[in-house]
Amino acid sequence: MTNFDQQSTVQNKFQTRQRRERIFLIASILIVVAAWFYGYYANGIEITPLVPDVLPGTEYIETQGDLFIGYAADNTIVGYAAAGEGAGYSGPIKILVGVDPSGAITGVKTIKQRETPSFFRLVMNANILADMIDKQVSDPFQLGEDINAVSGATLSVEGIAASTREAIRIIARKGLDQSGPAEIFSFKFGIPEITLILLFAAGYFGHKMSNSAWKRRTRWASLLTGMVVLGFIYTAPFTITMVVSLLSGYWPDWHNNLYWYLLIGGILFVTTVNAKNPYCHWFCPFGAVQECVGLITKPKSYRPRNYITALKWFQRGLTLAAVVLGLILRRPGVAGYEPFATLFDFEGTGIQWAFLALILIASLIVYRPFCSYLCPLDAVVDLIGAIRKWMREVKRKWQNQNV
Amino acid sequence: MAKSKRINTKNLLLAAFLTISLTMIALIWVSDLQDDASVNPGFYRNTLPPNEAFYLTRTAEFHNYELGTPQPNEIHNNGGGSQGGKGNQDGEGGQGGDHDEDPVHTPTPTIDWDAQEQDV
Numbered sequence: 271m272t273n274f275d276q277q278s279t280v281q282n283k284f285q286t287r288q289r290r291e292r293i294f295l296i297a298s299i300l301i302v303v304a305a306w307f308y309g310y311y312a313n314g315i316e317i318t319p320l321v322p323d324v325l326p327g328t329e330y331i332e333t334q335g336d337l338f339i340g341y342a343a344d345n346t347i348v349g350y351a352a353a354g355e356g357a358g359y360s361g362p363i364k365i366l367v368g369v370d371p372s373g374a375i376t377g378v379k380t381i382k383q384r385e386t387p388s389f390f391r392l393v394m395n396a397n398i399l400a401d402m403i404d405k406q407v408s409d410p411f412q413l414g415e416d417i418n419a420v421s422g423a424t425l426s427v428e429g430i431a432a433s434t435r436e437a438i439r440i441i442a443r444k445g446l447d448q449s450g451p452a453e454i455f456s457f458k459f460g461i462p463e464i465t466l467i468l469l470f471a472a473g474y475f476g477h478k479m480s481n482s483a484w485k486r487r488t489r490w491a492s493l494l495t496g497m498v499v500l501g502f503i504y505t506a507p508f509t510i511t512m513v514v515s516l517l518s519g520y521w522p523d524w525h526n527n528l529y530w531y532l533l534i535g536g537i538l539f540v541t542t543v544n545a546k547n548p549y550c551h552w553f554c555p556f557g558a559v560q561e562c563v564g565l566i567t568k569p570k571s572y573r574p575r576n577y578i579t580a581l582k583w584f585q586r587g588l589t590l591a592a593v594v595l596g597l598i599l600r601r602p603g604v605a606g607y608e609p610f611a612t613l614f615d616f617e618g619t620g621i622q623w624a625f626l627a628l629i630l631i632a633s634l635i636v637y638r639p640f641c642s643y644l645c646p647l648d649a650v651v652d653l654i655g656a657i658r659k660w661m662r663e664v665k666r667k668w669q670n671q672n673v
Numbered sequence: 674m675a676k677s678k679r680i681n682t683k684n685l686l687l688a689a690f691l692t693i694s695l696t697m698i699a700l701i702w703v704s705d706l707q708d709d710a711s712v713n714p715g716f717y718r719n720t721l722p723p724n725e726a727f728y729l730t731r732t733a734e735f736h737n738y739e740l741g742t743p744q745p746n747e748i749h750n751n752g753g754g755s756q757g758g759k760g761n762q763d764g765e766g767g768q769g770g771d772h773d774e775d776p777v778h779t780p781t782p783t784i785d786w787d788a789q790e791q792d793v
Contacts, residue, residue: 607701
């Protein structure tokens with residue numbers, strides 16, 4: 271075979287592989303869109319039958335717009351109920367609140383929540399909802415004032431508080447002729463946000479350093495900061511849950527969730543513009559833990575040449591399954607399979623602990639096993655890279671045609 | 674020969690790792706879907722005991738209506754689901770509740786007092 275024939279064969283193989291990847295890309299996008307529509311139309315909730323749960327003693331209910339009035343057998347008003355919605359960690363949290371005519375809360379019920387079960391269990395164990403019984407509509411219902419924070423589930427508690435405030439405002443204004451708790455938009459910009467910006471800067475400028483020793487030191491400093499601050503202290507790593515929340519339209523209020531926008535926006539922006547992903551190699555908390563464990567045995571990366579494509583498709587398939595599951599059920603929290611909460615919050619089921627143990631043991635044998643074979647962010651970055659490359663080709667062809 | 678044996682062993686271990694990981698991830702998803710914390714909890718004051726007299730009264734009124742006795746001027750519904758509005762002070766009945774939208778409770782038939790009055 272001549273050189274020309276060899277080059278031609280290689281070119282053909284490359285084009286076949288590229289065509290196959292683009293077909294997979296289009297198929298993935300279509301599947302995700304179909305899952306989105308299915309989840310959107312399959313997840314409605316009828317509230318009225320739930321009203322007696324929060325207004326005990328109700329015999330019948332009158333509806334006035336978004337206000338429910340419960341009546342007892344003797345036609346006296348048992349109380350008023352309304353549903354409010356607030357942004358949780360993985361999506362909206364909808365709470366139904368019942369209030370008696372004196373303004374005291376008689377019942378609180380979650381109608382809809384998309385939180386990761388382990389985080390929501392933390393909130394329930396802290397009696398956040400139960401403690402609301404007998405509170406007054408004039409109370410502030412603010413985190414840090416009359417609602418306790420729950421470490422590791424702050425966003426879930428904020429979502430519950432916001433939705434309760436909205437429900438009580440409806441009841442207070444329409445049923446009790448009062449104003450109800452005020453909605454205060456406090457702009458949150460503190461240690462997690464500042465740390466995240468500095469880490470992005472470290473990753474962006476660090477990988478351009480020419481001095482390899484300083485580059486290594488900067489990378490380790492950045493990794494350890496990510497592991498301690500974003501991991502163990504704030505438990506705020508990037509997860510596939512955020513991608514599903516983004517696709518589901520569950521965007522939290524930016525005033526007090528700026529971190530969410532900085533993290534997901536930063537990763538998407540840098541990957542799209544620069545084709546580089548500083549998060550994974552410079553400050554991913556779980557990646558840092560795997561590397562720390564790997565310091566014991568100094569393992570190498572292992573991607574057998576014959577199986578590179580199969581490993582890539584495995585990772586992509588797993589990510590696609592997680593996204594589709596989250597979109598169909600409209601429960602981003604369920605889509606997340608990463609063992610981050612187990613490690614950083616010490617909260618998880620037996621199987622999650624076993625999975626974490628498997629990965630940590632594998633970290634002694636292979637360099638970053640979770641990142642190499644299972645992490646969904648790799649597949650997301652791949653997808654963005656593939657779309658970017660395709661768009662550039664189309665633009666180049668279009669420019670050539672015009673010339 | 675030794676090298677290829679080593680590579681085969683590594684590949685087998687990798688395959689085992691991926692299989693076990695996939696199984697665990699599937700179990701995590703199933704466990705999350707069945708998790709009690711996924712069920713929407715609620716908390717409320719102790720429910721008042723039902724007023725048995727109310728049910729007797731409703732039954733008696735209905736029975737008396739059939740015999741042509743004076744009709745009550747309000748619509749009540751013993752069952753759940755969205756209910757008709759209360760009658761106003763002038764004695765006009767409210768609209769019947771829309772039971773078609775209630776997926777949980779069996780619809781209780783409402784009596785349209787106004788229509789009955791016109792028939793009489």
